[in-house]
Amino acid sequence: MDPRQNIIEKRLANINRLIAVASGKGGVGKSLIATTLALSLSKKGRKVGLLDLDFQGPSAHVILGLKNAYPKEEKGIVPPEVHGIRFMSIVYYVKDEPSPLRGTDVSNAIIELLAITQWKKLDFLVVDMPPGIGDQTLDLIRFMKGSEFLVTTTPSKVALETVKKLLKLLKELKIPIMGLIENMKMFPSSLAREQAKELSVPFLGEISFDRYLEEAIGNPNKLLETKFARDLNVILSKTNLL
Amino acid sequence: MDPRQNIIEKRLANINRLIAVASGKGGVGKSLIATTLALSLSKKGRKVGLLDLDFQGPSAHVILGLKNAYPKEEKGIVPPEVHGIRFMSIVYYVKDEPSPLRGTDVSNAIIELLAITQWKKLDFLVVDMPPGIGDQTLDLIRFMKGSEFLVTTTPSKVALETVKKLLKLLKELKIPIMGLIENMKMFPSSLAREQAKELSVPFLGEISFDRYLEEAIGNPNKLLETKFARDLNVILSKTNLL
Amino acid sequence: MHEWALAEAVISTVVETSKKEKVKEIAEVKIKIGELQQIDEEIFRFALGEIIKEMVRDQDSSLENMKIKIEEEPSFLKCRVCGHEWSFISQSKKLSEDESESIHFIPEAAYVYIRCPKCKSPDFEITKGRGVWIDSIRGTR
Amino acid sequence: MHEWALAEAVISTVVETSKKEKVKEIAEVKIKIGELQQIDEEIFRFALGEIIKEMVRDQDSSLENMKIKIEEEPSFLKCRVCGHEWSFISQSKKLSEDESESIHFIPEAAYVYIRCPKCKSPDFEITKGRGVWIDSIRGTR
Ligand SMILES: Nc1ncnc2c1ncn2[C@@H]1O[C@H](COP(=O)(O)OP(=O)(O)O)[C@@H](O)[C@H]1O
Ligand SMILES: Nc1ncnc2c1ncn2[C@@H]1O[C@H](COP(=O)(O)OP(=O)(O)O)[C@@H](O)[C@H]1O
Ligand SMILES: [Mg+2]
Ligand SMILES: [Mg+2]
Ligand SMILES: [Mg+2]
Ligand SMILES: [Mg+2]
Ligand code: NI
Ligand code: NI
Ligand SMILES: [Zn+2]
Ligand SMILES: [Zn+2]
Numbered sequence: 001m002d003p004r005q006n007i008i009e010k011r012l013a014n015i016n017r018l019i020a021v022a023s024g025k026g027g028v029g030k031s032l033i034a035t036t037l038a039l040s041l042s043k044k045g046r047k048v049g050l051l052d053l054d055f056q057g058p059s060a061h062v063i064l065g066l067k068n069a070y071p072k073e074e075k076g077i078v079p080p081e082v083h084g085i086r087f088m089s090i091v092y093y094v095k096d097e098p099s100p101l102r103g104t105d106v107s108n109a110i111i112e113l114l115a116i117t118q119w120k121k122l123d124f125l126v127v128d129m130p131p132g133i134g135d136q137t138l139d140l141i142r143f144m145k146g147s148e149f150l151v152t153t154t155p156s157k158v159a160l161e162t163v164k165k166l167l168k169l170l171k172e173l174k175i176p177i178m179g180l181i182e183n184m185k186m187f188p189s190s191l192a193r194e195q196a197k198e199l200s201v202p203f204l205g206e207i208s209f210d211r212y213l214e215e216a217i218g219n220p221n222k223l224l225e226t227k228f229a230r231d232l233n234v235i236l237s238k239t240n241l242l
Numbered sequence: 243m244d245p246r247q248n249i250i251e252k253r254l255a256n257i258n259r260l261i262a263v264a265s266g267k268g269g270v271g272k273s274l275i276a277t278t279l280a281l282s283l284s285k286k287g288r289k290v291g292l293l294d295l296d297f298q299g300p301s302a303h304v305i306l307g308l309k310n311a312y313p314k315e316e317k318g319i320v321p322p323e324v325h326g327i328r329f330m331s332i333v334y335y336v337k338d339e340p341s342p343l344r345g346t347d348v349s350n351a352i353i354e355l356l357a358i359t360q361w362k363k364l365d366f367l368v369v370d371m372p373p374g375i376g377d378q379t380l381d382l383i384r385f386m387k388g389s390e391f392l393v394t395t396t397p398s399k400v401a402l403e404t405v406k407k408l409l410k411l412l413k414e415l416k417i418p419i420m421g422l423i424e425n426m427k428m429f430p431s432s433l434a435r436e437q438a439k440e441l442s443v444p445f446l447g448e449i450s451f452d453r454y455l456e457e458a459i460g461n462p463n464k465l466l467e468t469k470f471a472r473d474l475n476v477i478l479s480k481t482n483l484l
Numbered sequence: 485m486h487e488w489a490l491a492e493a494v495i496s497t498v499v500e501t502s503k504k505e506k507v508k509e510i511a512e513v514k515i516k517i518g519e520l521q522q523i524d525e526e527i528f529r530f531a532l533g534e535i536i537k538e539m540v541r542d543q544d545s546s547l548e549n550m551k552i553k554i555e556e557e558p559s560f561l562k563c564r565v566c567g568h569e570w571s572f573i574s575q576s577k578k579l580s581e582d583e584s585e586s587i588h589f590i591p592e593a594a595y596v597y598i599r600c601p602k603c604k605s606p607d608f609e610i611t612k613g614r615g616v617w618i619d620s621i622r623g624t625r
Numbered sequence: 626m627h628e629w630a631l632a633e634a635v636i637s638t639v640v641e642t643s644k645k646e647k648v649k650e651i652a653e654v655k656i657k658i659g660e661l662q663q664i665d666e667e668i669f670r671f672a673l674g675e676i677i678k679e680m681v682r683d684q685d686s687s688l689e690n691m692k693i694k695i696e697e698e699p700s701f702l703k704c705r706v707c708g709h710e711w712s713f714i715s716q717s718k719k720l721s722e723d724e725s726e727s728i729h730f731i732p733e734a735a736y737v738y739i740r741c742p743k744c745k746s747p748d749f750e751i752t753k754g755r756g757v758w759i760d761s762i763r764g765t766r
Binding site: 024025026027028031032056057058059062063096097098099100101102103104105106107130131132133134135137138154155156157158159161162164165166168169172186187211214217218 | 266267268269270273274298299301304305338339340341342343344345346347348349372373374375376377379380396397398399400401403404406407408410411414428429453456459460
């Protein structure tokens with residue numbers, strides 16, 4: 001019998017809300033949105049954790065500009081505070097080496113992380129999801145009960161085709177969907193809004209393509225001052241998060 | 243004993259070159275590049291197959307504008323010709339429904355597809371890879387021996403961090419890397435070129451961000467006339483593909 | 485007739501394994517076909533026969549007297565979320581012809597068309613009876 | 626001391642399972658600890674003891690006389706590419722202290738720091754001895 005699954009509920013018991021930033025599609029801004037969301041909530045005085053579940057393309061640590069932080073061992077592992085956020089990522093253990101994990105190993109590593117991480121009391125745990133609807137998505141649904149999905153897309157048909165699949169799956173499973181964010185908007189287009197409507201998912205608004213965003217990567221203070229962060233905050237102010 | 247693995251080599255025996263379009267990162271243009279590459283090679287008179295291995299976010303069929311095509315049963319399954327390309331994708335079997343497969347199931351489905359697909363004689367089989375370096379990547383390496391990788395990135399630090407991992411893994415395993423393509427270039431930047439140099443990977447060139455690309459999605463003839471396709475062809479003319 | 489491709493995989497594996505084990509004459513192969521994939525046993529057996537005939541004609545006499553035993557293995561699925569276990573056959577009538585055919589070609593299409601009957605989750609495991617499997621090969625060296 | 630978190634997982638699972646099975650007094654629990662994770666058995670046993678003491682003090686007497694048997698399970702890895710199988714211990718000296726510690730926390734870090742000794746592939750399976758496992762629970766209803 002695997003003893004780890006049993007303790008996960010207890011480890012997450014003092015977390016008020018679990019927010020999974022997801023898409024199904026890659027490269028739509030999940031990591032930028034998850035990290036900026038966590039930073040914004042923390043700035044407002046909330047206790048925030050950030051969990052990077054993209055084990056093969058971890059990005060949140062790059063966006064945060066993580067240096068020399070490492071979890072403390074204390075009846076488990078306690079995530080270090082990075083710019084005010086309790087930050088957990090596989091990078092502490094795999095450094096910047098490739099981690100060629102198969103799905104079954106990804107699943108095992110998630111269970112291990114959830115079983116040993118001591119988040120303590122949190123208002124929000126933001127989860128930066130990988131692309132796909134595989135092991136990470138299924139395990140989040142299985143083990144992180146009560147998670148709410150913040151779904152991201154770009155205006156492109158190709159992206160929407162995949163995002164639609166995640167939305168359909170979540171709806172079928174009756175998982176709460178906070179809504180759909182349309183990111184990297186450059187030109188007028190109503191596809192994303194229409195897709196949301198068709199699936200009865202709240203359309204939360206759009207974030208413009210921000211050509212200066214790249215310069216803020218690795219610098220959280222700068223990041224919070226970008227047009228990207230401002231657009232995101234307008235969207236969040238329409239939710240019950242901020 | 244699983245009988246399927248044994249026959250894969252035979253199924254691929256009459257394929258001259260296996261080209262995997264990969265990145266590790268999502269949303270960098272793998273599917274657009276793989277599909278356009280396949281179409282361009284076919285236009286030049288080569289016998290081309292296209293295999294979409296992104297089971298959770300299949301896109302090549304959207305880009306090709308696939309309608310009503312279905313494999314024929316003939317001592318296995320024979321991929322239909324779509325715009326001159328023998329096209330195989332999981333969409334024939336999962337339609338546009340979400341396919342929440344865990345890694346172990348992805349692997350099983352890949353083995354099944356490779357065991358039963360009759361490609362017949364091909365000059366090129368182009369493989370559209372999913373993001374990540376998980377089951378699909380490991381199975382491609384394991385079963386599609388001799389595959390050459392065409393690696394795609396965007397100019398962003400966040401993308402490069404993940405692309406670097408795929409490149410490092412391929413180099414370590416001595417898998418042939420055709421080179422790195424920098425896609426969606428909008429502003430001057432030398433990060434990708436430097437990354438390629440640092441890892442001794444050929445830098446093949448860049449493809450500009452093409453604001454009209456979206457309009458060509460689903461329309462192969464139009465796609466071949468985009469700036470995107472022209473940029474890609476300049477790059478390919480420097481390889482031994484075209 | 486995609487059964488042919490799977491039959492070819494079986495024969496190719498039997499031949500290669502026997503070569504490795506230095507078996508000169510193969511007496512019997514036991515094959516399990518998982519119910520989930522709904523292999524047509526008659527077509528499958530016919531394909532096996534044709535492939536063997538062809539090989540014997542060409543060069544390989546090791547297969548000449550091989551007996552083929554085919555056993556259908558019932559398929560079971562187990563939900564990772566609620567733990568419920570069920571048999572494929574108990575639910576298979578809910579599948580449309582198209583859905584069945586998709587599972588016939590790629591058994592993992594099950595994750596698209598089948599749900600846990602108890603909690604409706606797609607997060608289940610195929611614990612038994614997925615597809616074609618070689619159970620044993622007997623022969624003399 | 627992250628062993629504490631795993632010890633807590635074990636006790637919590639033992640308690641819940643015995644409740645489900647209506648066991649009143651648990652006589653013995655057998656735990657396997659996989660060599661790969663390099664659990665410090667002394668710390669682990671100490672943590673188990675402390676957690677039990679606390680629970681007995683609080684409310685739960687079912688654990689009072691529970692014997693704890695811990696067995697270290699040797700770890701084996703098997704390459705998916707070349708089929709080679711090897712024991713973790715035979716190669717573990719090649720790991721740096723940092724690498725060992727990473728595997729201690731997340732055993733799947735093995736895919737970053739370990740390679741098949743024969744063909745150098747990272748595509749292997751941990752067939753035995755990954756981490757903490759409850760082998761059996763004995764008690765009286
Ligand atoms: N609004 C935006 N404007 C400009 N670039 C953006 C925007 N959102 C995201 N990006 C860029 O797009 C790329 C993908 O973002 P990322 O957060 O890594 O996506 P994901 O996590 O979905 O893969 C990154 O290079 C990021 O800097
Ligand atoms: N050069 C380009 N100019 C403009 N848009 C592009 C370009 N390359 C790709 N895209 C767009 O970027 C998105 C991601 O491309 P896609 O091929 O789906 O990436 P991947 O397969 O790597 O996930 C799509 O919306 C696509 O239309
Ligand atoms: Mg990301
Ligand atoms: Mg793609
Ligand atoms: Mg049929
Ligand atoms: Mg330690
Ligand atoms: Ni068939
Ligand atoms: Ni420890
Ligand atoms: Zn269930
Ligand atoms: Zn090996």
